[in-house]
Amino acid sequence: xxxxxxxxLILLLPALSFVILALAGMKMSHKTAGLIGTTSxxxxxVLSYVTAFAYFGGNRLADGTFPTLVPYNFTWLPLxxxxxxxxxxxxxxxxxxxxxxxxxxxxxxxxxxxYMHGEKGFQRYYAxxxxxxxxxxxxxxxxxxxxxxxxxxxxxxxxxxLIGFYYxxxxxxxxxxxxxxxxxxxxxxxxxxxxxxxxxTDSFSFSFAGNIVMGEGATPFIAGNAAxxxxxxxxxxxxxxxxxxxxxxxxxxxxxxHIWLPDAMEGPxxxxxxxxxxxxxxxxxxxxxxxxxxxxxxxxxQMSIVVWVGVFTAFYAAAVxxxxxxxxxxxxxSTISQIAFMMVALGVSLPGHHGVLDNHAQLGFMAGMFHLFxxxxxxxxxxxxxxxxxxxxHSNEMALMGGLRxxxxxxxxxxxxxxxxxxGIPFFSGFSSxxxxxxxxxxxxxxxxxxxxxxxxxxxxxxxxLYYGVFWGTENKEAxxxxxxxxxxxxxxxxxxxxxxxxxxxxxxxxxxxxxxxGGSFGQFxxxxxxxxxxxxxxxxxxxxxxxxxxxxxxxxxIYKGESQPIADRLYKTFPKLHRAAYKRFYQDExxxxxxxxxxxxxxxxxxxxxxxxxxxxxxxFMAWGANEAGESLRPWQSGDVRQYAVWFLTGTxxxxxxxxxx
Amino acid sequence: xxxxxxxxILAVVILGSAVMCVTTTRIMRAATFMLFVLFxxxxxxxxxxxxxxxxxxxxxxxxxVTMIYVFAIQLVSKRTLQGLTERMKGSRILWGGLLxxxxxxxxxxxxxxxxxxxxxxxxxxxxxxxxxxxxxxxxAGKYEYVLAFEFISLFLLACIIGGLMVARKEDNK
Amino acid sequence: xxxxxxxxxxxxxxxFIGVFGFITRRNLIAMLISVELILNAVDINFAVFNRLxxxxxxxxxxxxxxxxxxxxxxxxxxxxxxxxxxxxxxxxSVDSIKNMKx
Numbered sequence: 001x002x003x004x005x006x007x008x009l010i011l012l013l014p015a016l017s018f019v020i021l022a023l024a025g026m027k028m029s030h031k032t033a034g035l036i037g038t039t040s041x042x043x044x045x046v047l048s049y050v051t052a053f054a055y056f057g058g059n060r061l062a063d064g065t066f067p068t069l070v071p072y073n074f075t076w077l078p079l080x081x082x083x084x085x086x087x088x089x090x091x092x093x094x095x096x097x098x099x100x101x102x103x104x105x106x107x108x109x110x111x112x113x114x115y116m117h118g119e120k121g122f123q124r125y126y127a128x129x130x131x132x133x134x135x136x137x138x139x140x141x142x143x144x145x146x147x148x149x150x151x152x153x154x155x156x157x158x159x160x161x162l163i164g165f166y167y168x169x170x171x172x173x174x175x176x177x178x179x180x181x182x183x184x185x186x187x188x189x190x191x192x193x194x195x196x197x198x199x200x201t202d203s204f205s206f207s208f209a210g211n212i213v214m215g216e217g218a219t220p221f222i223a224g225n226a227a228x229x230x231x232x233x234x235x236x237x238x239x240x241x242x243x244x245x246x247x248x249x250x251x252x253x254x255x256x257x258h259i260w261l262p263d264a265m266e267g268p269x270x271x272x273x274x275x276x277x278x279x280x281x282x283x284x285x286x287x288x289x290x291x292x293x294x295x296x297x298x299x300x301x302q303m304s305i306v307v308w309v310g311v312f313t314a315f316y317a318a319a320v321x322x323x324x325x326x327x328x329x330x331x332x333x334s335t336i337s338q339i340a341f342m343m344v345a346l347g348v349s350l351p352g353h354h355g356v357l358d359n360h361a362q363l364g365f366m367a368g369m370f371h372l373f374x375x376x377x378x379x380x381x382x383x384x385x386x387x388x389x390x391x392x393x394h395s396n397e398m399a400l401m402g403g404l405r406x407x408x409x410x411x412x413x414x415x416x417x418x419x420x421x422x423x424g425i426p427f428f429s430g431f432s433s434x435x436x437x438x439x440x441x442x443x444x445x446x447x448x449x450x451x452x453x454x455x456x457x458x459x460x461x462x463x464x465x466l467y468y469g470v471f472w473g474t475e476n477k478e479a480x481x482x483x484x485x486x487x488x489x490x491x492x493x494x495x496x497x498x499x500x501x502x503x504x505x506x507x508x509x510x511x512x513x514x515x516x517x518x519g520g521s522f523g524q525f526x527x528x529x530x531x532x533x534x535x536x537x538x539x540x541x542x543x544x545x546x547x548x549x550x551x552x553x554x555x556x557x558x559i560y561k562g563e564s565q566p567i568a569d570r571l572y573k574t575f576p577k578l579h580r581a582a583y584k585r586f587y588q589d590e591x592x593x594x595x596x597x598x599x600x601x602x603x604x605x606x607x608x609x610x611x612x613x614x615x616x617x618x619x620x621x622f623m624a625w626g627a628n629e630a631g632e633s634l635r636p637w638q639s640g641d642v643r644q645y646a647v648w649f650l651t652g653t654x655x656x657x658x659x660x661x662x663x
Numbered sequence: 664x665x666x667x668x669x670x671x672i673l674a675v676v677i678l679g680s681a682v683m684c685v686t687t688t689r690i691m692r693a694a695t696f697m698l699f700v701l702f703x704x705x706x707x708x709x710x711x712x713x714x715x716x717x718x719x720x721x722x723x724x725x726x727x728v729t730m731i732y733v734f735a736i737q738l739v740s741k742r743t744l745q746g747l748t749e750r751m752k753g754s755r756i757l758w759g760g761l762l763x764x765x766x767x768x769x770x771x772x773x774x775x776x777x778x779x780x781x782x783x784x785x786x787x788x789x790x791x792x793x794x795x796x797x798x799x800x801x802x803a804g805k806y807e808y809v810l811a812f813e814f815i816s817l818f819l820l821a822c823i824i825g826g827l828m829v830a831r832k833e834d835n836k
Numbered sequence: 837x838x839x840x841x842x843x844x845x846x847x848x849x850x851x852f853i854g855v856f857g858f859i860t861r862r863n864l865i866a867m868l869i870s871v872e873l874i875l876n877a878v879d880i881n882f883a884v885f886n887r888l889x890x891x892x893x894x895x896x897x898x899x900x901x902x903x904x905x906x907x908x909x910x911x912x913x914x915x916x917x918x919x920x921x922x923x924x925x926x927x928x929s930v931d932s933i934k935n936m937k938x
Contacts, residue, residue, distance in 0.1 A: 666838055667838055670838045670842065674842075674846050677846065677850060678846070678849060678850065678853070681850055681853045681854070681873055682853060684857065684869060684870075684873065685853055685854070685856055685857030685860065685861065685866075685870055685873070690863055690865060690866055693865075693866050693869050694865075694869065697869050697872060697873070700850075700873060700876065701876065704876050704879070704880060707880060707883075708883060711883055711884065711887045711888075712887065713883055713887065713897055713900075715897075716883060716897055716900055716901060719901055719904055720879075720904060723904050723905065723908050724872075724876075724904055724907075724908070727908055728872065728907070728908050728911050731911055731912060731915055732865065732868070732869065732911070732915070734915075735865055735915040735918060735919070736865055738919055738922070739864070739865060739918055739919060739922045739928045740863060740865060740928045755859065755860055756860050758859075759855075759856050759859035759860045760856060760860075762855075762856075762859070763852040763853070763855050763856040763859070764852075766852055766855065767848055767849060767851075767852040770848045770851070770852075771844075771845055771848050771849075774841060774844040774845065774848060775841055775844075775845070779840050779841070779889060791894065791897070795894070796894070796897075799894055799898070800898070806893075806894075806895075808898055811898070811902055815902055815905045815906070818905075818906070818909060819905060819908070819909050822909035822910070822912055822913050823909070823912060825913055825916070826912045826913045826915070826916035827916070828916075829913070829916040829917055829919075829920055830915075830916035830917075830919045830920060
């Protein structure tokens, strides 16, 4: 355990960087602030990789699982029976998340040197990035659900601060408020779930079975007494878990709580890459993965909720993405759709026999986590590429882009690779992960399997629609004469290249490993049981999904590649209302607005506000008025009249004497 | 016998003057009635064979204090001297009278009900010798009053000086 | 011999007449005069206690003596204050010094 004693640095360094940049940032030059942020992140990345090598390269336990290591755990707030701990927990999924978060964050830090160059508030930006990174790392390293909730909220705050970075602009402020309020609303359910869970099981710790190795001085976990919860009432644990899922659904932008994510694109593009593509939005998925043993044991019927919410969200988001015209909005809806894929993957991981996870059922869990990993890489690459494009064209609208492949070669190639990855073409990383998910879906139910395949096709379609619209299609000649778009500076292209290399590397290795049955693939490290799991591709499904993906790409090429898009225009004219509805995201925002303003505000909030103003405040105002009146009535006693004082003096004396005599 | 008659006369003088003193509207008359009261009390002391005390009462109280009051009245209540009288508010009289009456009744009842050991009945009717008083006043032994004597002389000095300080005319610069 | 209670009654009556005067009068000097009446009543009480109940000791007489001295001093100081009040407020009525009113 001593080898992990540096693990607290992983949390401490970004926190220090945040404090330094927040307090002294304005006195530093932009370059210094950026260097401080990036260096601390670089160190964190190195430490994360060291941890990962040590952990995964280390010994497995006797039954083949990786041990759950807890180098640090201390009691932060003892509350009678329960206590809130803070600590660091290392197990396969958290170590994997460490790699994801630190890599993407580091790339974003480097990228932001170029993207945010010359922006006012550069130092503030880096401070908030450090805050976010620390919060996210704390979330995945949490030892108990309450610590996770604490860092969950911190992540929400960082997101709010970063989305509202351009705070002089009204849309940015509105978007940041919306994001915070929607996720906070969802977190209310999360908190209720946590409290139910803690109350009935007498513990907040993630101490389900498994082999936990505590570090020295770490407060031992009190095992949650799930049997007690079940004995209290059968529905308690499932309800608590579902409530927690609702919280996760808010953070991960599941329908209908997804409304904040497209608007969150008002923030700077690197922020969108880091937070709203790779890390924060997968917090909900991570939460279910973390609580997975409980879901499997006690809440199996409820997993279908997860599945169907995921399926519907994926479909909805894909449909809307087909009609968006803003490059970042397309990517945002694509993110929503892909996260729904991950949720579905987790949801379909049913054990074959009751309570026992057999080989096939572990597939969903492992696939979901793998997709999280690969998605983070290629989505971050897509967003950063979009940032380069926006930087060149000075606008988000696809209508102003076109024919950029001549001017921005590096961006072009990396964008193309990432699009192929997300479409699920073999030898690119998205193929293995998505294919596994679809395989798991087919095992759960063929209906779900075919729906997910269809959505995968739509994914390929709209991504290539985006690709062709940006890099092929009609060039915006006028704008290009004014100001030729140029390739982004090195600080912006290097992260793109790095992420692409990871995507391709993982993709090539996992494809070949999947077909040839090699070891060393993802499943060996991360899966539900913790044991070795070798990925075997189901050839039938792999072939089907590949063919469908290629067909979608061809369709998109056919429709969108040329200089003009006659078919697209004809479709638009034939179904104007449908297009409009999809463009407006099927009026989801309007529906929420209606519900909150007309129903909740009018019928619930107004009476409560009336009650508060008149009755609660009224009581205290009355008491104050009463005290005031009492004082006013006593005031004339101080009349300044000596004789009156004498009268009262005498009266008192006589009265006292009489009383004493009487007694 | 003679004592009782003397006592009655003195009591009438004292109480009558006191009542007139507090009810008259003209301030000079109040001072005069006060003088009569003081004389009456001095008489009472003589009746009790406290000749020294009676003499002190007359010289200090009836002589000194009354003079102070007369001078003060001259200085302060010019209007009143010129015949303008003080108005007395009716409600206040009622209230004050009632209160005084109740207090009086209480005190008298207490005093009357108590059993007093009449030791004084046995003493001869002689006055306290002056020699004893003198010795006690400046003696330093137990139950003797030299400390109080010195103190009161200083006290009087301080009060006079204090009074002068308070009442002096401020110089207008 | 006059019974001692009569003296007490006399002194009590004088005392409460003084109190009545203090409460009722508005003129400052009249109030002071009433206070003098009260002090005199107290002196009578001391003297009587001493002479008729404890003739062998002299404490009562000396108490009365010193009380006379003290009241003389106190009258002097009080008059000085009243003169000051008259100078500042141009009035000899107790209603004029109500500055410590609310």
